[in-house]
Amino acid sequence: MGTVVAFLIAISPYIFYFYENFPQQETWDTWLYKFNSPNYGSVYTAAWLFIGKFVPLYLLLLWFLTCRHWWYHIILIPIAMYAFQLFGTINVDVQYVDEVEIYYIIPIMLIIIPIVYLIRLKLFDKIVHGIDMKKLDEELKKYEVEEDDFSE
Template identity: 25%
Template sequence: MTNIKLKNDLIIMLIIIISPFAFYLHLLSPNEEQVWETMFFTMDAGYFENIRNYLWIYSYKILTILLISLWFITCKNWWRFFLFVPLSWEIFKFTGFIDERYNFFNPHNYITSFPIFVLYAMLLIFISKKLNYYSKNKRFKTQLNSEIYLLMKELSVFRNSDSKELKEQLKRLRQQKDVLDKKVYLTKLLELRDSLSI
């Protein structure tokens, strides 16, 4: 369970650390090119001035959605559902960007962005509930372990004089071992053990 929580924390931490650097990935693209051709893909800037501007807008919108989503997932306050307002607006702007660029959707962008937002919001709520379950489970284990530790500490409070007395009784019992019957010796040892545990 702690490995899963640690893995989730590391993934969230890596996304937060990498996101400012990912925002500047558009600088790797050619500055004055309208079409960027590589051996893996060909990218057209469309009505944008150049590829760099196109990728800057694309990365800006995706990173905004990503960071608001991370904020929602990691926030444990009741007001986190208000983050859906800016998130829905960013998804609306992103679908508008894709629609203007590729003509995927109809002209009524609100109608097409709403189902996408609902699906995305349900995914975020699901992920948040899963992470919250692991968080509550870890918190419960920590509380349980601390309570067990405190109880054991209370039980282990044992005066030094009692310890010396028990050692003396054990020493005498060991000296009588050869004289006593095995059953009697065992019962006396058990009595001594019980006096220790109480």
């Protein structure tokens, strides 16, 4: 697994500069399809924008999938940002790229940040204060059982 990840990271500069293989024309005819880029002026510019968003997203996804730290969920925020930007470059109806994507990330941040903060609190309590929540729950259940015995 480590070799595959290292290989995927190592080829990322080659993927990034792949846009240089595209023509500097508005239309690109291949034997499979015809690509037209009316919004960006040339296929070269469209490929440059797409790959410029794809490579960081690709590397962030690799980082998210291989990270073993407790805070790895925070990586979802820049992943979401680059995903929205990537879809903005693909969408033909968008006239301005990279302008309103930050507003789409706010709901994602409102979900992810509290979750990561709660994970941090649980770890902080366990490591720094030595509080084990499972043991605390077991002890509370034990006291509940004792109270039920006295009420009968």
